[in-house]
Amino acid sequence: MSVQQETHGFQTEVAQLLKLVTHSLYSNKEIFLRELVSNAADAADKLRYKALSNADLYQGDGELRVRLSVDKDAGTLTISDNGIGMTKDDVINHLGTIAKSGTAEFFSHLSGDAAKDSQLIGQFGVGFYSAFIVADKVTVNTRAAGEAQAVQWESNGEGQFTTAEIEKAGRGTDIILHLNEDEQEYLDDYRLKAIVSKYSDHISIPVEMWQEGEAEREQEGETIPATEGKWESVNKATALWTQSKSDISDEQYQEFYKHVSHDWEDALSWSHNKVEGKQEYTSLLYIPAKAPFDMWNRDNKHGLKLYVQRVFIMDEAEQFLPQYLRFVKGLIDSNDLPLNVSRELLQDNKVTQSLRTALTKRVLGMLDKLAKDEDKYNTFWSQFGNALKEGPAEDMANKEKIAKLLRFASTHNDSSAETVGLTQYIERMKEGQDKIYYIVADSYNAAKNSPHLELLKKKGIETLLLSERIDEWLVSHLTEFDGKQLVSVTKGDLGLDDLSDEEKAEQDKQAEENKPLLERFQTTLGAKVKEVKISQRLTDSPACIVAGEHDMSSQMVKMMEAMGQEAPEQTPVFELNLEHPLVQKLADEQDEARFDQWANLLLSQATLAERGSLKDPSEFVAQLNTLLLDLSK
Numbered sequence: 001m002s003v004q005q006e007t008h009g010f011q012t013e014v015a016q017l018l019k020l021v022t023h024s025l026y027s028n029k030e031i032f033l034r035e036l037v038s039n040a041a042d043a044a045d046k047l048r049y050k051a052l053s054n055a056d057l058y059q060g061d062g063e064l065r066v067r068l069s070v071d072k073d074a075g076t077l078t079i080s081d082n083g084i085g086m087t088k089d090d091v092i093n094h095l096g097t098i099a100k101s102g103t104a105e106f107f108s109h110l111s112g113d114a115a116k117d118s119q120l121i122g123q124f125g126v127g128f129y130s131a132f133i134v135a136d137k138v139t140v141n142t143r144a145a146g147e148a149q150a151v152q153w154e155s156n157g158e159g160q161f162t163t164a165e166i167e168k169a170g171r172g173t174d175i176i177l178h179l180n181e182d183e184q185e186y187l188d189d190y191r192l193k194a195i196v197s198k199y200s201d202h203i204s205i206p207v208e209m210w211q212e213g214e215a216e217r218e219q220e221g222e223t224i225p226a227t228e229g230k231w232e233s234v235n236k237a238t239a240l241w242t243q244s245k246s247d248i249s250d251e252q253y254q255e256f257y258k259h260v261s262h263d264w265e266d267a268l269s270w271s272h273n274k275v276e277g278k279q280e281y282t283s284l285l286y287i288p289a290k291a292p293f294d295m296w297n298r299d300n301k302h303g304l305k306l307y308v309q310r311v312f313i314m315d316e317a318e319q320f321l322p323q324y325l326r327f328v329k330g331l332i333d334s335n336d337l338p339l340n341v342s343r344e345l346l347q348d349n350k351v352t353q354s355l356r357t358a359l360t361k362r363v364l365g366m367l368d369k370l371a372k373d374e375d376k377y378n379t380f381w382s383q384f385g386n387a388l389k390e391g392p393a394e395d396m397a398n399k400e401k402i403a404k405l406l407r408f409a410s411t412h413n414d415s416s417a418e419t420v421g422l423t424q425y426i427e428r429m430k431e432g433q434d435k436i437y438y439i440v441a442d443s444y445n446a447a448k449n450s451p452h453l454e455l456l457k458k459k460g461i462e463t464l465l466l467s468e469r470i471d472e473w474l475v476s477h478l479t480e481f482d483g484k485q486l487v488s489v490t491k492g493d494l495g496l497d498d499l500s501d502e503e504k505a506e507q508d509k510q511a512e513e514n515k516p517l518l519e520r521f522q523t524t525l526g527a528k529v530k531e532v533k534i535s536q537r538l539t540d541s542p543a544c545i546v547a548g549e550h551d552m553s554s555q556m557v558k559m560m561e562a563m564g565q566e567a568p569e570q571t572p573v574f575e576l577n578l579e580h581p582l583v584q585k586l587a588d589e590q591d592e593a594r595f596d597q598w599a600n601l602l603l604s605q606a607t608l609a610e611r612g613s614l615k616d617p618s619e620f621v622a623q624l625n626t627l628l629l630d631l632s633k
Ligand SMILES: Nc1ncnc2c1ncn2[C@@H]1O[C@H](COP(=O)(O)OP(=O)(O)OP(=O)(O)O)[C@@H](O)[C@H]1O
Pocket: 039, 040, 043, 081, 083, 084, 085, 086, 094, 095, 124, 125, 126, 127, 128, 129, 173, 262
């Protein structure tokens, strides 16, 4: 009956995905049904939303539902909905391409190892294409609401699909799975019912199956009249978030999470709240256990599902949470927003603003609670910590709360794992210590081994070791926690002034005695350094460079340069360790030319240790070679 059949090629990534689906997803095949029922429920939501402004779209059929039916002879299972349906363009776009940004990059990370890839693919979300886990051919008959023409899409999942115009009586979509020889179990009513109640009980529209009628029969002398066959709902069909918490099991919360998030893994935690009073809303928020593959893409889609008075309005409403909490999934159902609210309207809306404030508080509270379970919190932090680090810059009002949730590597632990919180750091502070010390470097090892930490280590003072790209940005916005200043050990004075009068007098004496040496360094290094000082922070290294109190740190300079911005020229303070034999040797050096060579070499060395690179590396190599030659004479 179909006319004008057209053949189309799948987008490369879809073809790759389909291959993976058929080869990797063998361990939990039944989830294909969850995905297809989830899509059908979304299609019902979309129709209801569109019908808000055009009730004619229902065409007398407003009872939205999904139906499962089997044809044992043909070996087919059909999932049929009367939702929004698809036009021919929709079909080609949605069932032939993947619209997510960064998809190609994602595929480039797959290893070819089926078990590993199936993990990744779960994170990606296979959706409709999961039909091919159990079917060797899939036929989709669909008619968009308000359209007369229906379309058929068909494919065996191998590179191509066809489309054709067809006749279809009602609006909506029928997905016909021609089951593989080995998957005939999905023709069994009991099996299907069990899967639906396991995964799709919370779907807000009924999932129906045909209940055969029974012929008139005699039982214990009585005549039981014949019954007619009818469609019967096999799920609860009440929107999960409208039920009371005590009626919802953890499993149901987890299944609902998978429906709203398209994640295949369980969530880490959730919070379900009904709020009444000035504002009326229900929120159901989830913290995922794994970051989605496109978490760090700039145009990554995120946000909550928005419902108004239980009617679905939009996906990915990002206005309800700040950017740094973009990993949160879930929904908000408001009684205060108008049903015709649009993305634009949400933007400057008072209701949105106060919901955003409330939900942000809620999520920070959830995280605070999660932090009490160290294992879970570590999982969370490893996935989303870097997003949370954007918080202090973005959300001034909650700075302190966010800071409490941050975790860092530190000299207290011999590990690069970020597990130390600021509260914990403060608890461990030394008597008389009133600052929180940190260092930002290119890598954990560079931070850990930095000469700047020498004195602090000697004094047994803990230092936070920061080495993520975002860290410099973070500390430029987080300068205080719990009344204690955060201080970079590479900048200005360390403020370790708990020196006794004796020690102070000793220091002053040392400075006075070594004035000529410091001046000699200053003269020979000239404009390359701002000042030459005796270091109070070194024990093992001969020298280091330090940024002035109000200068940009070298990490900040690097960050600006990486972003293609011109960073102001920074002249460092040069600190010398008078205890070091090299410096002591230099103090006795009579040959001015040699002193100059050594002094410059020490400066280059210190710069290299601090910045990881030199403006003029060949000059450094030349200095070193001259000295080596000199020494070998
Ligand atoms: N039953 C349906 N009725 C109407 N449209 C559908 C139906 N099933 C799928 N679609 C359309 O096809 C698109 C792709 O579906 P698919 O399941 O692959 O992805 P998704 O649901 O958007 O997200 P995910 O891949 O994360 O599950 C959907 O976004 C929707 O537009």
